[in-house]
Amino acid sequence: MAAQEELNQKGKEAVMNFDDEAAEEVAKECIKTGLDPVSLIQDGFTAGMNAVGDQFEKGIVFLPHVIAASDAMSAGVKILTPVLEKSALKTEAKNTVAIGTIEGDIHSIGKDIVATMLKIAGFHVIDLGRDVPITSYVEAAKNGAQIIASSALMTTTMVLQMKLEEQLKEAGVRGKVKTMVGGAPATQNWADKIGADIYAEDSSEAVIKCKAFFN
Numbered sequence: 001m002a003a004q005e006e007l008n009q010k011g012k013e014a015v016m017n018f019d020d021e022a023a024e025e026v027a028k029e030c031i032k033t034g035l036d037p038v039s040l041i042q043d044g045f046t047a048g049m050n051a052v053g054d055q056f057e058k059g060i061v062f063l064p065h066v067i068a069a070s071d072a073m074s075a076g077v078k079i080l081t082p083v084l085e086k087s088a089l090k091t092e093a094k095n096t097v098a099i100g101t102i103e104g105d106i107h108s109i110g111k112d113i114v115a116t117m118l119k120i121a122g123f124h125v126i127d128l129g130r131d132v133p134i135t136s137y138v139e140a141a142k143n144g145a146q147i148i149a150s151s152a153l154m155t156t157t158m159v160l161q162m163k164l165e166e167q168l169k170e171a172g173v174r175g176k177v178k179t180m181v182g183g184a185p186a187t188q189n190w191a192d193k194i195g196a197d198i199y200a201e202d203s204s205e206a207v208i209k210c211k212a213f214f215n
């Protein structure tokens with residue numbers, strides 16, 4: 001197995017074993033050996049998180065396990081983030097993306113990854129956080145953000161992405177910004193239905209589509 005694959009597998013296992021320390025160790029090993037941190041996040045930690053998500057859906061593990069797995073993932077990502085952001089400083093940040101997890105939704109892992117990858121790609125990213133009131137996105141649009149990005153992980157909260165479209169229109173700023181939606185339940189169909197400009201399935205696609213918008 002190639003070194004990167006082996007490292008990713010260790011990252012996946014650390015998350016599946018709810019092991020913060022192991023996740024941190026894998027992250028440190030990644031930095032030390034000069035392997036790709038983006039691959040470790042996407043093909044290692046995220047793969048582990050998705051596996052735990054599947055087990056949760058099947059009733060094999062329960063909410064405390066999901067919390068423990070997401071803590072392990074966050075511990076690993078936290079070690080990698082400064083390294084990732086260092087490479088971002090080399091590019092000149094000029095285009096602004098305001099991103100947050102929508103009102104009522106506290107799922108932040110995916111949103112954080114998208115925010116980090118956009119930063120690495122040279123965007124100026126305003127992270128609004130999670131459980132973000134619609135009014136905060138509207139404020140960001142008024143204050144000059146060019147892309148308003150919202151994450152929703154639940155079918156109950158994704159409807160608020162539609163409300164966001166409406167409130168941007170009501171505030172008279174919809175024409176000034178592009179909107180981007182994402183999160184597990186969101187699809188291209190959903191984006192089309194609510195009138196969002198960009199849908200991306202994952203962080204790599206989000207970067208490609210945001211770059212295409214500015215070019």
Ligand code: B12
Nearest residue numbers: 053105106107108109110151154155182183184200202203
């Ligand atoms: C981890 C997790 C949690 C953690 C969150 C920790 C954190 N800080 O984020 C905790 C334990 C806190 C949690 C809580 C809850 N959860 Co939860 N959770 C999950 C789980 C297992 C994984 C989500 C995750 O982090 N995946 C890994 C990341 C990397 O993937 P991602 O989020 O999909 O992000 C990627 C893409 O979607 C995309 N993306 C994400 N955001 C954006 C934004 C933009 C703009 C773009 C372009 C792209 C993009 O790019 C990302 C990177 O590739 C999912 C199951 C699943 N398989 O999705 C359930 C899940 C989302 N949770 C669920 C539920 C129900 C809950 C709770 C209500 C549980 C409860 N009974 O209390 C609460 C919610 C409370 C609230 N108000 O929000 C349900 C939602 C069901 C539904 N369809 O509505 C799911 C689907 C599980 C299930 N099958 O029941 N959860």
